[in-house]
Amino acid sequence: MTDKEPIALLGLGAMGTALARAWLAAGHPLTVWNRTPGRAEALAGATVAATPAEAVAAAGLVVTCLLDGASVDATLAGADLTGKDLVDLTTGTPADARDRARRVPGRFLDGGIMAVPPMIGSPDAYVFYSGDRDLFDAHRGALGVPAAARYVGTDPGLAALHDVALLSAMDGMFAGVAHAFALIRSARLPAGDVAPLLAEWLTAMVPSVYRTAEQLDRGDYTTGVASSLAMQVAGNATLLRTAAEQGVSDELLRPWADLMARRLAGGHGAEDTTGVVDELLIG
Amino acid sequence: MTDKEPIALLGLGAMGTALARAWLAAGHPLTVWNRTPGRAEALAGATVAATPAEAVAAAGLVVTCLLDGASVDATLAGADLTGKDLVDLTTGTPADARDRARRVPGRFLDGGIMAVPPMIGSPDAYVFYSGDRDLFDAHRGALGVPAAARYVGTDPGLAALHDVALLSAMDGMFAGVAHAFALIRSARLPAGDVAPLLAEWLTAMVPSVYRTAEQLDRGDYTTGVASSLAMQVAGNATLLRTAAEQGVSDELLRPWADLMARRLAGGHGAEDTTGVVDELLIG
Numbered sequence: 001m002t003d004k005e006p007i008a009l010l011g012l013g014a015m016g017t018a019l020a021r022a023w024l025a026a027g028h029p030l031t032v033w034n035r036t037p038g039r040a041e042a043l044a045g046a047t048v049a050a051t052p053a054e055a056v057a058a059a060g061l062v063v064t065c066l067l068d069g070a071s072v073d074a075t076l077a078g079a080d081l082t083g084k085d086l087v088d089l090t091t092g093t094p095a096d097a098r099d100r101a102r103r104v105p106g107r108f109l110d111g112g113i114m115a116v117p118p119m120i121g122s123p124d125a126y127v128f129y130s131g132d133r134d135l136f137d138a139h140r141g142a143l144g145v146p147a148a149a150r151y152v153g154t155d156p157g158l159a160a161l162h163d164v165a166l167l168s169a170m171d172g173m174f175a176g177v178a179h180a181f182a183l184i185r186s187a188r189l190p191a192g193d194v195a196p197l198l199a200e201w202l203t204a205m206v207p208s209v210y211r212t213a214e215q216l217d218r219g220d221y222t223t224g225v226a227s228s229l230a231m232q233v234a235g236n237a238t239l240l241r242t243a244a245e246q247g248v249s250d251e252l253l254r255p256w257a258d259l260m261a262r263r264l265a266g267g268h269g270a271e272d273t274t275g276v277v278d279e280l281l282i283g
Numbered sequence: 284m285t286d287k288e289p290i291a292l293l294g295l296g297a298m299g300t301a302l303a304r305a306w307l308a309a310g311h312p313l314t315v316w317n318r319t320p321g322r323a324e325a326l327a328g329a330t331v332a333a334t335p336a337e338a339v340a341a342a343g344l345v346v347t348c349l350l351d352g353a354s355v356d357a358t359l360a361g362a363d364l365t366g367k368d369l370v371d372l373t374t375g376t377p378a379d380a381r382d383r384a385r386r387v388p389g390r391f392l393d394g395g396i397m398a399v400p401p402m403i404g405s406p407d408a409y410v411f412y413s414g415d416r417d418l419f420d421a422h423r424g425a426l427g428v429p430a431a432a433r434y435v436g437t438d439p440g441l442a443a444l445h446d447v448a449l450l451s452a453m454d455g456m457f458a459g460v461a462h463a464f465a466l467i468r469s470a471r472l473p474a475g476d477v478a479p480l481l482a483e484w485l486t487a488m489v490p491s492v493y494r495t496a497e498q499l500d501r502g503d504y505t506t507g508v509a510s511s512l513a514m515q516v517a518g519n520a521t522l523l524r525t526a527a528e529q530g531v532s533d534e535l536l537r538p539w540a541d542l543m544a545r546r547l548a549g550g551h552g553a554e555d556t557t558g559v560v561d562e563l564l565i566g
Contacts, residue, residue: 091518093525094470114484116509124487161470164525165463165477166484168536171522172459173485174556175539176452177492181499182563183448187377187441194448195496201397201449202456202489204407209460209481213474216464226399235374239454242376242447247566251538253451256458259534273457280465283530 004028005142008059010052010075011090012039015113016065018120019089020046022146025121031058035075053079061139065089069096081105085135087143089113089127093164094157097130101156107135110156112163113147120146130158173202175252179243186246212274221271230269233260287311288425291342293335293358294373295322298396299348301403302372303329305429308404314341318358336362344422348372352379364388368418370426372396372410376447377440380413384439390418393439395446396430403429413441456485458535462526469529495557504554513552516543 004027009020012034023030024045031047033055034040040048049055056062056079064072069092076086082105088097089111097110108131115125125147129136136143136151143149152158177198184194215221227235236257243250250257263276287310292303295317306313307328314330316338317323323331332338339345339362347355352375359369365388371380372394380393391414398408408430412419419426419434426432435441460481467477498504510518519540526533546559 091521093521093528095528118509158470158472160521160525161466161472161529162477162480164522165466166481167518168466168522168526169456169459169463169481169485170488171519171536171539172462173452173456173488174491175459175542176455177495178542178556178560178563179455180448180452181495181560183444183451185499185560186564187444189441189444191496191499192493194445195493197445198449198452198492199489202452202492203486205453205456206482206485206489208457209485210475210478212460212464213478216468216474226401235450236454238374238376238443239447239451242443243451245376245378246444247564249563249565251542252563253454255534255538256454259458259461273461277461277464277468280461280532280535281469281530282532 002027002029005061005139006031006059007142008049008055008062009033009065010055010063011065011067011071012043013065013067014117015089015120017043018117019063019065019146022121023142026145028142028145029059031055033075051078052076055079056081056084061085061087061142063087063089068092069100072100085109085132085139087111087129087135087139091163092160094160097156097160101131107132108156109135110159111143112159114163114166115147123148126150128152128159128162130154130160130162131156177202179248179252182248183242183246186248212272212277215272215274216277221268221274225270225272227272228269229260229264229271229273229275232273233257233264236260285310285312288344288422289314289342290425291332291338291345292316292348293338293346294348294350294354295326296348296350297400298372298403300326301400302346302348302429305404306425309428311425311428312342314338316358334361335359338362339364339367344368344370344425346370346372351375352383355383368392368415368422370394370412370418370422374446375443377443380439380443384414390415391439392418393442394426395442397446397449398430406431409433411435411442411445413437413443413445414439460485462531462533462535465531466525466529469531495555495560498555498557499560504551504557508553508555510555511552512543512547512554512556512558515556516540516547519543 006029008031010033032040033049052075084106087109101108112128119125127147129151130153268275289312291314293316315323316332335358367389370392384391395411402408410430412434413436542559551558
């Protein structure tokens with residue numbers, strides 16, 4: 001016997017399997033279901049359910065970690081969720097989460113996992129949660145096992161919004177890094193020589209997000225600007241010319257340059273680059 | 284008298300003025316010239332030259348920090364650079380620097396400043412230098428005063444290449460951050476609440492550049508991949524859908540998604556995202 005609460009986990013992809021291992025290692029009774037059964041049987045210590053309905057019936061806390069919203073719908077179609085607490089860790093949009101919250105009979109919490117599967121169980125992994133606060137508090141112990149739990153609000157869409165915001169920022173950084181490495185390789189230099197310079201530079205630039213946030217929240221983009229939008233646009237021409245010279249596509253760089261130029265054309269040359277955020281809000 | 288070597292500095296914009304102050308504070312005899320003379324006269328301790336030729340004649344080390352390559356040409360047109368060491372800190376492309384190296388009569392060093400003017404004199408500021416190694420060694424003391432000096436090679440274009448590569452990566456990161464803040468504002472949340480999450484997340488993701496560099500240098504993009512290109516492309520659909528739901532333009536996100544999709548269509552689904560770098564090299 002264990003005093004750890006039972007969990008039903010639906011979906012054993014790479015992420016689901018990592019979650020399952022973490023809960024099993026912590027002593028939680030775990031009932032699993034997966035569309036293709038091989039993965040479930042490979043999990044020593046877990047009870048394998050023959051159907052999603054059987055898995056759902058086995059625990060008060062039901063966790064889904066599937067391919068997409070449609071798979072969650074299909075998987076839960078025959079299960080009785082009455083009185084169950086559903087936590088959906090499937091990647092989705094804010095609207096997906098709000099929609100699901102309206103449709104489930106019991107309490108609902110949406111989660112956005114800020115980790116790749118190998119990070120699960122490490123101190124760096126965490127999950128954004130939003131939705132029913134009582135559900136979060138009731139299962140906080142179990143939820144905190146695979147990754148730290150960060151509750152961001154009662155609106156069920158907020159976990160996905162935070163998740164997507166951070167992943168979008170990361171994609172931008174990766175795009176910039178890809179362009180930088182393309183430039184370096186166009187000159188036949190080892191990427192490894194530049195990696196420490198890139199890492200150091202990007203790490204040093206990250207804290208600028210605090211200043212940008214402050215400017216956005218104050219609505220003041222012009223006080224104490226070190227490098228104005230007008231200067232940034234002028235300087236950016238060198239980046240685009242260098243890409244052309246080196247035979248590197250500027251497709252990842254051009255949209256930022258175009259956006260800054262659009263903001264500048266709107267008469268905002270004395271601003272910081274912060275104002276481009278407003279240009280992106282098309283309602 | 285001082286044992287610090289004399290310097291001639293042409294150009295007193297925000298950056299030139301910051302450099303001048305650093306050299307004056309360190310005791311270097313400094314002769315300055317600026318197109319509009321007011322700025323030079325405001326620099327206590329500097330000798331103001333009436334013409335670029337007069338400034339160039341005053342020191343063996345001549346530093347230019349002007350608007351662009353054309354301004355450097357125009358400024359130096361009437362000056363005798365024979366026997367002079369020229370260091371150009373004007374922002375330019377690798378080809379600009381190589382071209383100038385071919386045209387000057389004396390030794391030439393190109394520099395790319397990795398700092399905004401207020402950072403000059405702080406330990407975080409540094410300058411990439413490339414070109415004549417003897418020039419760099421002869422003036423290393425003076426060059427290291429306003430910012431740490433990092434020599435990256437005899438090819439005069441390498442300083443600009445490194446400079447532009449790092450700035451391009453930064454632009455990508457800023458583009459990603461702008462999109463993230465647009466999402467946050469679309470939900471009417473304070474940007475300040477999300478800034479620490481963004482900063483922490485991006486800082487945690489920066490070290491991935493080491494792995495990307497290793498993959499590029501080894502030419503192996505498929506060993507030990509935690510999240511394959513195929514999974515990334517699938518996951519990215521959620522980022523684009525979220526942008527659409529929230530009324531945020533996807534113009535900064537779309538090119539990265541398109542590039543990954545192009546690489547995927549080329550049959551590289553099992554790779555890490557590293558392979559997109561090769562897609563950018565259009566020769």
